Amino acid sequence: MRVRFWGTRGSIATPGPGTNHFGGNTSCVEVTTAAGDLLILDCGTGVHALAKSLMAPGKGAIHANILLGHTHWDHIQGFPFFTPAFVKGNSAAIHGPEGSGGSLHEVLAGQMEYRYFPVELNQLPATITYHSLTEGIHAIGGARVATQFLNHPAATIGYRIEADGVALVYLVDHEPFSDELWRAGAEPGRIDAILHEGDRRHALFMADADLVIHDAQYTPEEYPSRKNWGHSTYDYVVRMAAAAGVRQLALTHHDPGHDDAFVADIERKARALALELGAPLDVFCAFEGCEIAPSPRAGMKPFVAAAARQASVAQRQFHVLVVDDQPDTLALIVRALEAEHYQVRQAASGPEALRMIDASMPDLVVLDYRMTGMDGMAVMGELRARPETRDLPVLMLTAMNDERSTRAGFDAGVMDYVTKPFSIPQLTARVRACLARTQSA
Ligand SMILES: [Zn+2]
Numbered sequence: 001m002r003v004r005f006w007g008t009r010g011s012i013a014t015p016g017p018g019t020n021h022f023g024g025n026t027s028c029v030e031v032t033t034a035a036g037d038l039l040i041l042d043c044g045t046g047v048h049a050l051a052k053s054l055m056a057p058g059k060g061a062i063h064a065n066i067l068l069g070h071t072h073w074d075h076i077q078g079f080p081f082f083t084p085a086f087v088k089g090n091s092a093a094i095h096g097p098e099g100s101g102g103s104l105h106e107v108l109a110g111q112m113e114y115r116y117f118p119v120e121l122n123q124l125p126a127t128i129t130y131h132s133l134t135e136g137i138h139a140i141g142g143a144r145v146a147t148q149f150l151n152h153p154a155a156t157i158g159y160r161i162e163a164d165g166v167a168l169v170y171l172v173d174h175e176p177f178s179d180e181l182w183r184a185g186a187e188p189g190r191i192d193a194i195l196h197e198g199d200r201r202h203a204l205f206m207a208d209a210d211l212v213i214h215d216a217q218y219t220p221e222e223y224p225s226r227k228n229w230g231h232s233t234y235d236y237v238v239r240m241a242a243a244a245g246v247r248q249l250a251l252t253h254h255d256p257g258h259d260d261a262f263v264a265d266i267e268r269k270a271r272a273l274a275l276e277l278g279a280p281l282d283v284f285c286a287f288e289g290c291e292i293a294p295s296p297r298a299g300m301k302p303f304v305a306a307a308a309r310q311a312s313v314a315q316r317q318f319h320v321l322v323v324d325d326q327p328d329t330l331a332l333i334v335r336a337l338e339a340e341h342y343q344v345r346q347a348a349s350g351p352e353a354l355r356m357i358d359a360s361m362p363d364l365v366v367l368d369y370r371m372t373g374m375d376g377m378a379v380m381g382e383l384r385a386r387p388e389t390r391d392l393p394v395l396m397l398t399a400m401n402d403e404r405s406t407r408a409g410f411d412a413g414v415m416d417y418v419t420k421p422f423s424i425p426q427l428t429a430r431v432r433a434c435l436a437r438t439q440s441a
């Protein structure tokens with residue numbers, strides 16, 4: 001397997017003398033398997049130069065497998081300039097998460113409407129197919145590809161590509177699930193010591209990978225003022241990769257405000273941290289033109305998913321019960337979930353919620369932790385004590401992001417734990433991930 005970076009910048013293309021080394025183009029990585037299959041991770045502006053190299057004279061028909069983590073601009077903006085799509089006989093199979101506010105085709109066609117671009121998507125002569133993914137194991141371009149939801153204010157998936165005895169994991173546009181990484185009292189640095197179930201799942205997804213490509217847009221100093229924007233710090237990423245036994249770690253999605261000197265400094269600090277942790281981890285900041293050929297291993301362990309394939313959320317009517325004693329918050333959440341086409345009911349107290357659950361079982365409960373009278377933990381206790389609601393999925397909302405409260409939530413059996421303040425896109429992405437996991441296809 002050969003991996004080449006064509007775009008390493010996050011958020012917006014940033015050309016200029018200050019970014020000459022690490023590059024100014026937005027996310028795009030080319031993966032070529034030993035059999036010659038082509039997988040393209042994200043279609044930021046970097047895909048323009050990749051397209052040019054693919055179209056070099058003497059090369060045959062191009063069959064690209066495009067894997068989009070999500071459809072924010074910096075990950076799709078290069079697609080209209082993916083010139084192989086302008087040639088009959090070529091093909092592009094485009095994969096991406098469902099739930100991007102329309103089908104993949106609709107979203108990509110939107111940015112190519114006549115008012116934005118001279119050629120419409122449907123006019124492209126190449127054969128283009130669209131594949132919506134949730135979590136699970138897929139066969140794409142001769143590779144075994146596992147997908148898992150990331151934490152970002154949009155439906156976003158990470159990819160684990162297993163081919164040629166190599167595991168490559170692409171986790172771009174992801175934010176830590178919790179401020180606290182480790183459980184108190186547990187020895188830090190091990191996956192089983194990770195506090196938040198989401199972070200633990202994230203670490204397991206990259207476990208033993210030969211190469212992890214990860215969003216590391218911020219420094220720990222910058223992060224507090226950019227919380228909920230959906231990106232990681234190098235510190236979080238190095239600690240996670242070290243715990244997960246990753247061999248090589250490429251930090252990417254560099255902040256548009258960071259010039260080469262700043263990114264080089266992040267690289268130095270990330271390496272020093274890996275050294276300090278005693279991890280045999282080769283960390284570097286990805287740059288345009290960087291090429292890696294991870295060496296295959298005989299003992300590469302294929303990733304095992306909880307379920308082979310999660311259900312499509314789009315194809316079923318899900319019932320969600322929202323429980324919060326703050327009328328404004330309740331109304332805001334209900335409106336946001338209704339806009340996602342779920343059937344939503346609401347309760348303003350714990351006892352009311354229990355009565356409504358008795359009357360009709362929802363697929364998911366979005367439950368506030370701190371409520372007057374019966375609080376969220378008391379409701380959880382009731383639900384878990386009854387056989388018919390023992391396994392009812394619950395997403396807990398809370399202003400308490402301390403280690404003890406987070407642990408109490410997971411110990412009580414919540415599926416996800418979302419701390420306030422959150423943004424609505426972030427919450428709806430987390431609700432979608434929970435619903436996809438509530439049942440296997
Ligand atoms: Zn991005």
Ligand SMILES: [Zn+2]
Pocket residue numbers: 070072152154173230
């Ligand atoms: Zn994004």
